[in-house]
Amino acid sequence: MSDITEKFVLEPERYEFRRAPMHQFDLARRDFFKILGAGIAVFAIAKEAGAAQETAPGHRSFHSEELPKDIDAWLHVGANGSITGFAGKAEIGQNIRTALAQSIADELRVPFESVRMVMADTALTPFDAGTFGSRTTPSMTPQLRRVASAARDLLIAAAAKEWNIAPAGLVAADAKVSDPASGRSLRYAELARGTTLAQSLPSEDPVTPAAQWTIAGKPIPKVDGRSFVTGRHQYTTDISLPGMLYGKVFRPPSFGATLISCDDSAARAMTGVIVVRDGEFVGVAGPSAREAERALNAIHAQWKEVPQISSKEIFSYLEQNATAKSDDRHRGQKGSVEDGLASAAHRLDATYNVAYIAHAPLEPRAAVAQWADGKLTVWTGTQRPFANRDELAAVFHIPESSVRVMVPDTGSAYGGKHTSDAAIEAARLARAAGHPVKVVWTREEEFTWAYFRPAGVIEVKSGISSDSALTAWEFHNYHSGSSGIETPYVVANQRTEYHAVPLILRSGSYRGLAATANHFARETHMDALAKVAKMDSFDFRMKNLSDARMRAVLEAAAKSFGWPRKKTQEGQGFGIACGNEKGSYVATCAEIAADKKSGEVRVVRLVEAFECGAIVNPDGLRNQVVGAMIQGLGGALFEAIGFENGRIKNPHFASYRVPRFRDVPEIEAILLDRKDIPSAGAGETPIMAVAPAVGNAIFDATGVRLNNLPMVPNGLRTA
């Protein structure tokens, strides 16, 4: 279980974690909360502060409240037999509400239906640094299992005490404890009745191995599925409180612009409208969204703008502005690249560029804030409720214990909802209004004032021997990040380095972080090397790979795809790519059709093999894998943020193209279930090999090597 407590290091490209909140105010303070009911409660004390190490670094500390600091999960067995699991993770469409409940039910030996998850509520759940980094499955699932296993022991002990016998022969199953010798049994509900037993977990509690799972490992449908198909589920954007006003924020015309003067008299004159000016923050709240919009449009301001670079110049800028000293953590060295290159029979150098892209979650950033007696309650769609709480406490100068943040199951995030912008805005307006306020960002705000996946430049130098083995590998990533930067291929002489560059656009985490960019560069480069070696792309990879799990996904994908395939039509091409990150492995094969006349590139078929250890829920996993493949097509083919003079040039779905039904190819996902390997997260890695597989297929079809993401924003027109 070493991966429960493994040190979690934050990747450098999570730029948004290190930035101060968008707004800062001067303010006042206050108090507290409390929880739980009768029954049996078990707390997981994070060993060696295991999950507590998932604390984001930054300018302010986390968790300073009355709940024990080192708890990271707990479980409650109610007197009515209901089981409640508590975890600080947020459900954002990745289906962990179902998967976590499955693991609890499995370990506690109760029906799945009796388990309910309370998630991402700073008043009710243990501290959690956030739902990111594919951490929920490898870290939270085993913790909840250990808690459930301890609760089971506790229930057995309670029954033994009741019967005045030794607990050794007793069996827990079907939500009851039985004594096979006498045939007696007691339901968990009966054992929990009247007790208020709380116990923290022993340091090690063995959990059920994957091969013996009965509820986990099954394709259980998403809990509350019915509330989603009936429109009944309340996202943050759907919450409505009595007396609630609708808030809007007056945005600068460009990034970094500062307010010179502002005339808000017309807005202030509107009935029921309040206007808030606090430093650079200007916002309004009105009785309806419509009136808030009218008030916003009635404000006129003068701004001082600052010159800044555009998307046209970004790549040369990144290369020229790397900070001299990059963190040692992101520098890898083995052997001598110089010697490896000198001894190479063939050398190949190339540069790869990746554009800024937007998460564009369909539910925009939103929050509802309510103040009462100096305490602040906020509902918001965020991946980091506790960080939101702390930032709210800081900007309003109140104790963290006076802030409660709740995350309704959210309309997706993809790494894009780590900050507390909307929460702070709603809270600031609500404080001034003396009413609850809801802020929902417009699509244009979402495309402009959120943060982006950072752009990057990647330089690769490489050499192979006359028998097609890698002799040297040098890999430099400028700005986009260090995730997935290490090559999985066997090469004795290598150097990998991430070069930090000061931010241009507000940037941060995105599904898979820089691993998508680094995989694109590496797997495109490997394909090009295979051509130099005059080898099949699959064979060349296999020749240079020793990692058995990587070989297994490559073989599985290739087999289902029918690799190697013969071309049967003009413009047809096939590509392959693979990768690993965060404990899981992926290989993707692509078939594309290129129309040489029109320049149109169509992805015809994608086959992907994915392996993340023991599968917790194959149905949810398949949704995540297929979803990542389709989302990956956007960044591969056409998604890119254009910017100039501090303005986003395409802040709409009409101008920022995302994958739609017509872009979706025939898709096959092969899920390799390794019950002998601890489950890893699956939200990110399945996106990583899509772009290079497609790019390699385009090369196969056309002989054109595309080294920049997105590859064909305007069709296949090479300059």
Next chain:
Amino acid sequence: MPIKIEVNGKRYAVNYPPDTPLLYVLRDELQLSGTKYGCGEGQCGACTVLLGGAPRRSCQIPVSAAAGKPITTIEGLEKDGRLHPVQQAFLDAGAFQCAYCTSGMIMSSVGLLQTNANPSQAEVVQFLQGNVCRCGTHPRIMEAVRQAAKMIEERGR
């Protein structure tokens, strides 16, 4: 002058400026929050409702233009606790992840199947092209529409 609209078989008189998007009235006035705001620009389909039986982007329809035509929202599909076949098919297929697009997808699909009971795959693609799913659940949504068409045919027998 209040504007009279009929939503899910109920009549309402609402006091909103006539050019207010129908979406705002549904969500903020009638508390029918199943219809979602995704872009406000008619580009994502999250706000799709049936207006006079045809799927329309409610963020682009002024409330005044919705008067006199029956409006159906996602809340109006379930009858006596029984899901509409399209809802049932989405549920059966697990055709959602974050599910924020689901209301719009379902309403568009209902609209499609009302005029084309047995659409080809290409017709479904064409029809749903204006609905964005950022989670990439498209293949299951396609499958759900196929299954819904079957279910409707069977229920009709």
